[in-house]
Amino acid sequence: MPRIDIDAYVAAHSHEWARLEELLRERRRTGATSDELVDRYQQAATDLSVIRTSAPDAQLVSYLSSLLGRARVAMLGTRVTRWQAFGRFFTHQFPAALYRLRWWWLGCFAGNVVVLAVMMWWLGDHPEVEQSLLSQSEIDALVKNDFENYYSEHAAGSFATQVWVNNAWVSALCIALGILGLPVLYLLFNNIANLAVVGAIMTRYDRGDLFWGLILPHGLLELTAVFVAAGVGLRLFWSWIEPGGLTRGASIAHAGRTAITVAMGLVVVLLVSGIIEAFVTPSPLPTWARIAIGVTAELVFFAYVFVVGRAASRSGATGDIADDLLEDRVATQA
Template structure:
């Protein structure tokens, strides 16, 4: 291709990138400028490589090199801000997203916590109902985990303090597996997410009701109340993300199902990122605080209540300011 044709074809792209770089350099860039910058910068690098390979004039190559140098500086400058972006997401972005997606969050929370509470009451009133969800051996194992005479409380009551790091990893993998299953199954028109929200609520509620009825309430509730604020909330939000995918497939509106799913996935994945953060916090609390016996049950109740209030206040108030209306 001759140079003048090459310039005619791509000059508009170069001018657009130049304007976008000016906005970035002056700190006046909008969100769309940042989102398109990386793709435009890669395209410019391809044009520069073609110009050098084809032996175009030094004037054109110098022009593209200067533009590429400015792009390189901005590209790595904004990459270095990744940590700041993560902090902004944690402080404000995640709670804003949850409030913006309140419909999916409400449906998922009602289904999950509703089935949990309902099954807990039923199992407490009718003890035999636990066996409709769990085999006898698994029920006995659960009872042994929360036996008030156990030295340490949790999934492995006999473990030593040195095993806490191993348990931290176990809790992460187990909880993230449940959350991902609840989220990804939303692709089955949302039915998978509905099922796992309902089923997990039933199982957790049945365990809670059974252990409370047989007199293990202090060891059970003092163990779960702390990390439950983050873990249970995360499961509900994972379900909300899955429901968002399912709804995009069921009711895409004027968009094609593929485009509706793509747009829904962009928000759902952000929800899942917050879910993973909450599950990491939950796993840390579960491994290093919930299973310890040096603290009294009353202290754990107090800390747990504080954590639930903290989570509630975080999603109600964090990220609210006049520049970012909800």
């Protein structure tokens, strides 16, 4: 690019920079001024690129860099604090991500249900296994008191928080370690193995009705959330094994950003399951009523994915971050 007359360039564009300064000083912006802020930002970014390339001036580069930094913060702050953006996350980004990744987490769901059933059946035929894991006194305590008391021995509010944090941690590990693949399978196996052992023991001692009556109200939604996290984690692993038409870096980046979207949404899903576990599971409601609440919560989640999520996906939502938030794209002419 040929060198430019820096004084002439400043004279031609200084009024645009001044207008950007003016927009940044406004405390409240309308939709029109917010759009203008974006336009002025993009033009100033182009100006900075031109000056750096053809007539580097340290003082001017510093000024424009500072101006763009303030504008970037202002634009991001405007976006993330709008209720509209908050609502769009739960009507478009999160459900679209769930829907587009449905085969991954539905596969985890189905696989784990099969593994749970097989393990409980096998443990039922091999009582010596449970005896190698727990003493007879521990088994008696579990069957008679401990399993049932677990859901009511703490205040409901603190118990809901404890459950929420624990399940969020397990889900976060599934996503965070997903890039490695095997740790996700290990976490899932441990989760299902513990459930199978307890379920087999309770069933052997004719307490299966109590076991399922306490597990199903919250466990349906809770385990579904864990399976979603595991499926998303495994998809992240697959993104670098088979990047498709993208470069391996771009594939991992896209899958990672979508995983963050799912992780943020699952916080709310797990909050709901934690509330059910703390307030519904140990409640004096009839067993059928407690299970009905759990089944309803699960059906609402699936409707959210396959009705709201499908519609969001068809409208173009992917669960990824909006393109204009990913990076500054500046067009310059050579």
